[in-house]
Amino acid sequence: MTEPLLDVQGLTMRFGGLLAVDGVDLTAERNRITALIGPNGAGKTTIFNCLTGFYKPTAGRLLLRHPTRGPIELQTLKGYGVARTGVVRTFQNIRLFPSMTVLENLLVAQHQALMPRSVFSLAGLLNLKGWRAAEEAAVDTARDWLRRLDLLAVADEEAGNLSYGMQRRVEIARAMSTNPLLLCLDEPAAGLNPRETRALAELLAGIRAEHGIGILLIEHDMGLVMDISDHIFVVDHGARIAAGTPAEIRNDERVIKAYLGEPDADDAAHAGGDAH
Amino acid sequence: MGFTLAVGTFLQHLINGLTLGAIYGLIAIGYTMVYGIIRMINFAHGEIYMIGAFIAVTTFTLLLGAGVTSVPLALVIVLAISCTFTAAYGWTIERVAYRPLRTAPKLAPFISAIGMSILLQNFVMLTQGARSKSLPPVMTGGITLWHDGDFSLGLTNIQMFIILLTVALMAGFTLVINRTALGRAQRACEQDRTMAALLGINVDRTISLTFVLGAGLAAVAGVMVTLYYGVIDFYIGFLAGMKAFTAAVLGGIGSLPGAMLGGLLIGLIEAFFSGYVSSAYKDVAAFSILILVLVVRPSGLLGRPDIEKV
Amino acid sequence: MAAPIPSPTGPAMPFVHRLREAVIAGLVAMALAVPFLGLRTVNLDQGLVVQANLAYVPLAGAVVFLGRLILGLLAAPLAKAAAPLATWRPPAGAQRLRPWGGPLLVLAAAALPFLPFANRYVIDLGTTALIYILLATGLNITVGLAGLLDLGFAAFYAIGAYTCALTTTQLHWGFWPALAAGGLASSLFAVLLSLPILRLRGDYLAIVTLGFGEITRIVILNWQGLTGGPNGVSGIARPTLFSLTFDRRAPAGGHTFSEVTGIAYAPEHRLIFLYLIILALTALAAYTVARLRRLPIGRAWEALREDEIACRSLGINPTMVKVSAYATGALMGGLAGCFFAARQGFVSPESFGFMESATILAIVVLGGMGSQAGVIIAALFIVVLPELARGFADYRMLAFGLAMILIMIWKPGGLLSGRLPTIRLSNAKPKPVAEAA
Structure with missing residues (x-):
């Protein structure tokens, strides 16, 4: 192994x-x-907060x-x-960007990848070709995860207006868009x-099988x-x-x-x- | 001689600073209480203090005209009248300009407060005139603590009055907040307004009373400043209000002892900096110290640090 | 003393209640009127004297009583009448016209000085309004997009203005290099100021910015050697068009606009030129902000406003985001300041007090935070309204304060409070080859 x-x-x-966490050992593996x-x-x-x-x-x-x-x-x-x-996390009490749309939430998540492509925002301001390609790729990544989590129909809705279960899915999609x-x-x-929980189980099993990441x-x-x-x-x-x-x-x-x-x-x- | 003179000068600055600080502190309490309970910067609070000062001038003038010569009697009447009317202004301002915005986005009440501040300033300017009002000295005399040749260290009666009244008010106020039903209701509303309402506390009334009390204290500060400087105009509320708010933040906004401490510090910084360095830059000193304190202790000197909840 | 007053918006309040409420309001108004309307202290040679005009007291009471009663009675029908407006959405086709709105507005604004009714006064007023639009566009980045309350924005305005004033008078730079220097100096100043204080949150940050604003003003006021103190700086270079001046006579070795173009000299030319410069600057700034909102940096600004913790969990460095928001906003403030200095030919510290910061902030909030159209409407309102009320010179600031309160109560989110998404999936091109992940 x-x-x-x-x-x-x-x-x-x-x-x-207060000793909240006391000498804890743990491991996490890829594909597990x-x-x-x-x-x-x-x-x-608290362990999560330390870890992230x-x-x-x-x-x-x-x-x-x-x-x-x-x-x-x-x-x-x-x-x-x-x-x-x-190492990317979601939150117990969902933390979306509520007045931004679902798609925008997923694009914010790709900040790290997009920022250098906008070349100090200059390429972006001039709308150069390289930037446009990068943005299209980011939208494609977002679209894939939205499709995967059955959120395509609400992509242009404000995240804060969605139902609780949908907001949880948006948060997972946002985390996955960072390519963690x-x-x-x-x-x-x-x-x-229960139905949403079953879907979540399937989703997590799918991510484990396909993306080679740890959960x-x-x-x-x-x-x-x-x-x-x-x-x-x-x-x-x-x-x-x-x-x-x-x-x-x-x-x-x-x-x-x-x-x-x-x-x-x-x-x-x-x-x-x-x-x- | 040189040494004793230096000590004497130092003490004189100290006394002046404490007097000024007491006035700032009283205004700062209004900011801190309102912020504590509705998380709002009541930008018009400086104008409340200015209104208190104007009512004091009018009342003093009326009393003089009526031939009241007893200074203590005049003081009691002026304080009572100024506090009552100013408190009514405080109550009305909250009722008219802030209560409708209780659930609005955070900046809306703040802009409404700026509007109120402009409104009140111009209201007073239009009704009382733009020229400054100077009052003949009401309270004179004092004690000389120490003198040496040309230099004398004095404590005027006005300064004594200001400092003692502030101490008494602070003590009374601490009792009100810690011991009375109103204080309890107020602390409960600070913690959680919804829960307080569920437990049967009349939140609207508690907030109104907070404004009334804050305005009352600002009126006392207004009376004090009228006595101390003898000159006021419609514009005094702006700078005093800004410094008092700085004092409240410096002490830790939401904390009553913090407001008083912050007020004293701002007063002392101003007095010492004008005395020893430069009076032109005294406000720069006050703001710089505020910034330094906040960078080191983001929640102010006596404020509870807010722990970031994840 | 706090009598229980029923809510004014109650659905079907009996008339008796309304009457009672109005009576209470009238009585309170009378009490409040006594020390200010009823009694007036007057400076006479022998000292202060109180004059009584007690007739004003019942008058104030009556006005408030009637006003309250009428408003109370009209509130429900008015709200009913306005209800369709609140839910009105532009038809789907209008969506496609949106991108044309900005350019059309700029074209219309550019045509203004050439319209028959345009005189010096109108052009001047337009220039002032555009300065405020540029300032508020900058502040809107910090406050509206990034959610960082800034109460000292006038400091950046001042730094731009003084940079322009000093570089043109001391170093004899022309207007255009000075303009660039003004923007950059402001921006640099914002970076230096913001770095130590970004740890602070919310209102603490706000009060520190207020402190910086005041410090800047006081330093300018007292640093006589550099800034001329309260006397200010005069003789600031006027803008030139490709080194052509708009003076009647050409400076030594230079040419004037009228000489080269053959158009007869008219003093209005300079005003029109200034107006067009500030229009171009403002349009450029508005376009830049619209573009930035669609870029990672702009999205990060808005994300930061929404949830700083979530930003950190996505690897966004909040400090960099905040600094960039301050710096970009300050850049626009600096440009506006520089233009202001060159237009007046003179700067002094009193133009940059706290009321200036508050006015710019009021434009942003009244307009609806984050909304460029809102900024334009609110700036026009704030600049033009007091001008219209000139006849009532004494009362215009009173009315201004009152209007700010009323607008906030009427529309707490600002006049245009909706947020436009920066991208729509429905508009984005789908990927040609579907390779589902």
Whole structure:
């Protein structure tokens, strides 16, 4: 087996006196869906925030094995720098650009690729051929993802006017338009109906099969997690308590005790959402 | 001699700065309370203070004409009348220009406030004239703390009055905010207006009262400035308002002690900078310190840092 | 004292309620009128005297009472009548005419000085309006597109103006190089200023920009050696057309426009020339902004306004986006300043106070943030309205303030508040070979 795409070692995050994440190790691989689960307030979103550059971890090493740029220590990068390495996320409480159209949202996502092609905006201002080609390519990428996520019909609508389920899909399409290496999804199934959840499962399985990227997933919908994950990490009280395949996790006593053992945990998670 | 003179000069600047700072602080409280509760820069608040000063001049003149000679009696009457009418202005402004915009995009109330500021300035200019009004000194005398040859360090009665009244008002105000139902309602509205309304707090009334209280304090500042300088015009609200708002931000907007601290700091910076460096650049000093403080502590000196929620 | 007043927009409020409401409003107005309309302090030789005109008090009460009553009664029918307007959309065919709107407007504006009714006064007013349109177009980038509130925009205007004034008077540059220098200096200044403060959010950023605006003004006012302090700078070079001047007599070694073209000299020529320059600058600026909105940088500005955190999650560096917005906006402010200086031939600090910043901001917000058409309408409104009200000179600023409040209450999003998408999938060419990913 090759070395994992992402290698997190001893990730620790402290807010004042509160130890939110305590020495967590985890990995994510290409062509694999890795799930991060745990009860409310376990520290999952905090791990995500550290990983995607929104928090500076107190300690720990976040190593990304970039296929062209070599190993990158994500914790040393500035917030926006992490996304430029190809680690791109979605948010638990959807963050679209609400008064821009869906298509514009997807074009903003391609900022990194388009910016050099606009040559300090000069080529763009003069509407030169090279720029036009780049813009058309970007629109094509966006169109592909819109088609894939069944959003073509609403491409010219304001993103903020769409239904909740559609907004979740736009966020995933936007993240995929950046052509990521590792897609981090924070509760993508929250608020979706069973049919939408099934479609999401198919979509994620499809991305895993076709795009050669890693997917890291925080999710409370255990059906979905057990269904599509290749590997699962369980955290509780900021610490990793188990890791393994869905079958192993299902039978892990500590996990059952901490989490699955409480039959209401799943429902409560849906009602309340995760703590930050 | 040289050393004691230097200390004396320093203390004189300190006293002047504290007096000025007390006035800025009282105006700043109005900005900070309004911002705390509806997240809006009440740009017309400086004009409220100017209105308070004009009512003070009119009332003083009337009292003099009526032959009232007791200074304490005159002060009480002037403060009462100025606060009442100015508070009515504060209430009306919120009711007319801001309440209809409670749910509007963020900049709409701000532009409405700029409009209100222009409106009030011109209203006062048209009704009271553009020329400045100077009042004969109402309060004279003072104590000489120390003197040495030509130099004397003095504390005038007006300065004492301003500083003591400000301290008393601050103390009373802290009690109102921390202990009374109104203060509780106000703090609740600051945290979450919708929730406060669900819990039976009359949000509209709480906001109105916030404007009334803020206007009352600005009126006191207006009375003070009338006494202190003896000259006012329709334009004084603009600069004082801007500095008081700077003070509120410097102290941490939304924080009452912050507003007072910010006011004092701005007053002191102004006094010391004019005294020691250059009076032409005193405002540059005040704004530069504001910028420095914000760059180091983006939420002001006593403001709660806002944690970015992802 | 806060009597419970029912909402004025209640669907079917009984007349008694309306009456009660109007009575309360009238009483409050009377109370407010006492210290200002009823009593007037007058400066006399022996000191202040209070004159009583108490008749004004009931008058104010009556006016407010009636106004409130009539407005309350008319509000519902008016809202009903205006309802179709709010939902009106241009017919589908109009969509295709949109791109022609801008060029047509510019052509119409260019024809203005040659129309029969155009006199010096009209051309001058048009020039002033165009300066404000250019300024507001620049500020619109910062405030309307990038969502960064700037209360000190007049600083950039001032820097452009003084750069022009100083380069032409001290270094004897011509107008055109000075114009470029003014824009660049302003832009550079914006970059230097914005770098340390971009960490600040929202209102804190706003107050810092206000501070910078004031600092700039105070420094200009007091740096006598360079800026002439309150006396300002005069003798600023006039714009030339290919080095032809619009003077009656040619300067040593130069030629005038009338000499070369053979058109008889007329003082209006210079005014028309100035008008056409500012029209060209403004049209260029508006076109540039329209293009920039479609480019990655412009989309990033708008994305930043919408959600900074989401921007960072997509690898966009917010600092660069903010700096570029400030710099581009300041560039236009600087150009406007430079033109202003050359037009007046004289600059002084009082043209760049906070009220100037507030006026430009008011244009942006009144017009509808982010909307170029809105900027044009609002600038015309703000420049032309006070001029029309000249007859009531004393009351025009009062009316101006009142109008700002009323427009905000009427249309809180600005006159033109809709946002136009920068691209439509339906208009984009589909890829020839469908290679589904």
